[in-house]
Amino acid sequence: xxNLLVLKEYLKGIYGKYEIYITPVVKFLLALITLMMIxxxxxxxxxxxxxTVVLVAALLCSFLPMNFMILIAALFILxxxxxxxxxxxxxxxxxxxxxxxxxxxxxPKDGALVLLTPLCCxxxxxxxxxxxxxxxxxxxxxxxxxxxxxxxxILQYISESVGTLNSMDAESAMQKYRYVVDGLLNNKTxxxxxxxxAVTVLVVYLIRRMSMNHSWTxxxxxxxxxxxxxxxxxxxxxxxxxxLVSTVIxxxxxxxxxxxxxxxxxxxxxxxxxxxxxxDDEYYYYVKAVxxxxxxxxxxxxxxITTQKKNAAPPRAxxxxxxxxxxxxxxxx
Amino acid sequence: MxxxxxxxxxxxxxxxxxxxxxxxxxxGNYFRSDYISLQMIKSxxxxxxxxxxxxxxxxxYHFETVMKEIYQVDLLxxxxxxxxxxxxxxxxxxxxxxxxxxxxxxxxxxxxKKYYSHLQELxxxxxxxxxx
Numbered sequence: 001x002x003n004l005l006v007l008k009e010y011l012k013g014i015y016g017k018y019e020i021y022i023t024p025v026v027k028f029l030l031a032l033i034t035l036m037m038i039x040x041x042x043x044x045x046x047x048x049x050x051x052t053v054v055l056v057a058a059l060l061c062s063f064l065p066m067n068f069m070i071l072i073a074a075l076f077i078l079x080x081x082x083x084x085x086x087x088x089x090x091x092x093x094x095x096x097x098x099x100x101x102x103x104x105x106x107x108p109k110d111g112a113l114v115l116l117t118p119l120c121c122x123x124x125x126x127x128x129x130x131x132x133x134x135x136x137x138x139x140x141x142x143x144x145x146x147x148x149x150x151x152x153x154i155l156q157y158i159s160e161s162v163g164t165l166n167s168m169d170a171e172s173a174m175q176k177y178r179y180v181v182d183g184l185l186n187n188k189t190x191x192x193x194x195x196x197x198a199v200t201v202l203v204v205y206l207i208r209r210m211s212m213n214h215s216w217t218x219x220x221x222x223x224x225x226x227x228x229x230x231x232x233x234x235x236x237x238x239x240x241x242x243x244l245v246s247t248v249i250x251x252x253x254x255x256x257x258x259x260x261x262x263x264x265x266x267x268x269x270x271x272x273x274x275x276x277x278x279x280d281d282e283y284y285y286y287v288k289a290v291x292x293x294x295x296x297x298x299x300x301x302x303x304x305i306t307t308q309k310k311n312a313a314p315p316r317a318x319x320x321x322x323x324x325x326x327x328x329x330x331x332x333x
Numbered sequence: 334m335x336x337x338x339x340x341x342x343x344x345x346x347x348x349x350x351x352x353x354x355x356x357x358x359x360x361g362n363y364f365r366s367d368y369i370s371l372q373m374i375k376s377x378x379x380x381x382x383x384x385x386x387x388x389x390x391x392x393x394y395h396f397e398t399v400m401k402e403i404y405q406v407d408l409l410x411x412x413x414x415x416x417x418x419x420x421x422x423x424x425x426x427x428x429x430x431x432x433x434x435x436x437x438x439x440x441x442x443x444x445x446k447k448y449y450s451h452l453q454e455l456x457x458x459x460x461x462x463x464x465x
Contacts, residue, residue: 094386101379102426106433174396181394276347280459283335287344 008264016291019272024062031061031069034115037122038076041159045083048076070111077155085165087177088158091184095154099147110144113137117148117197118155120254124246127254130197131223134204135216135258136266142201146194153190157183189242192234200227220258224251339458346451354448360441369434376430380423388415 015022035054043049057076061069074096082089104111117129129148133141158165158180168176200223207219228251235242271291278285350358360368392399 091390094390097386098383101383105375105379106430178394181390274344274348274351276344276351278343278347280343285340285343287340287347289344289348 004263011264012270015270016272019270020275027066027069028058028062030115031058031072034069034073034119035076037119038073038080041122041155042077042080042084044080048079067108067111070115073115081158084158084162085176087173088165088180091177091180092154092158095150095184099150103143103147107140107144110137110141113141113144114148114151117145118152121149121152124250125254125257126193126197127200127224127227127251128257130200130227131204131220131254131258132261132266134201134219134223135208135262137201137205139202139205141205142198145197145201149194149197150184150190153187153193154180154184157187188234188238189240192231192238192240192242196227196230196234199230200224216262217259220255220262224255227251336458336462339455339462342451342455342458346448346455349448353444357441357444357448360438361445363438365435365438368438369431372434373427373431376427377423380426381419384419384422 032054035057039049039054047053057072061072078089078093078096081092099114104114113129113133117126120126120129126149130142130145133145137144161179161183165176165179168179203226204219204223207222208216212218228247231242231247232244234240235244273291274287274289276285276287276289278287363371
């Protein structure tokens, strides 16, 4: 445990020093994975289905704001769908517009959740997102996660029914359109997942704010249980074909990931080096403010309990007790 | 002479101005009523757009039925129904956005108050310097 805490302090130090490089690299990787997954799943437009285009787009995303990455991802999805069938593209565009206008106008910072939720769903660790959102976010994050699930479901639905859509005539545009809208509105699996994830976010959020020991762990566990229970109940009620084994394995993996994140990311104040400039009447200041690093090493306290005088109270204990303490306890936020 | 205490304070303030402060200052430039009403107008506009999109999707979905029955249904009655739905939808959305934005305005004001107190402190430091 002590080693882990020292490692955490060390990572904090590295982040504080090299934040200016680390953030773009992380963003680049995130964009690369997202776009490659979109291409792998949809890949209908050959022009953007090449690694060069993906690399250029990811490079752009690495130094532009997070929301630009979402815009690029949405654009990729729409272009692929348009190349496949214009009806699909119209429905998905309408869906994106509604989400943007109703919700993301309020909380533009939650965009990352919408991007990461489909990613986690594809990687079969869908619970990681609602659990993390409940731990660090607000109850409103439930809506973001829900939007992410809706996007994932509609894309999954379209990519699964490519054959059906292809077999429809080009003239029966109406039929295709109806098929896609039906897939969006009558998708029981999606509804069950949205409900389960929203409940998870709320459960985790409410429990982690309680004043009890290990509230974060309890929150993660009860959130996971709630989600699995709802997913399975939904499976029984609506016959949604949610597999028990993969749900449970995914849930366990998600817990592991969230615990790891909790230790290294959520509870830690990753303050970074700030570069600021300002002036007063006399000077121009170009300030580089570096956060102080304190790697606390475990210290030993030696406490001696000995009986010195004879004929004093009968000896109770002799010898010494070595007590190990570490100063770098985790701070609860 | 360089005054270290002053530089520390100014650095903190500059970092605030660059990060979360930028957003708060944009809000702080408005009066409360101006800010909230501007945001509510935006909300009404986006709710209207969303309603139009949903209506369009719905109409296109039932395109044949709509085309067949357009001359038979009581247009005034249907129009009233849609209008009612629109008013209810926009109303609820606008109320929610009112709550959200008034909360945000208060939060930004609170955060700016701290900033202004730092500003005050800074000007006192300068005065001290001038006296010396």
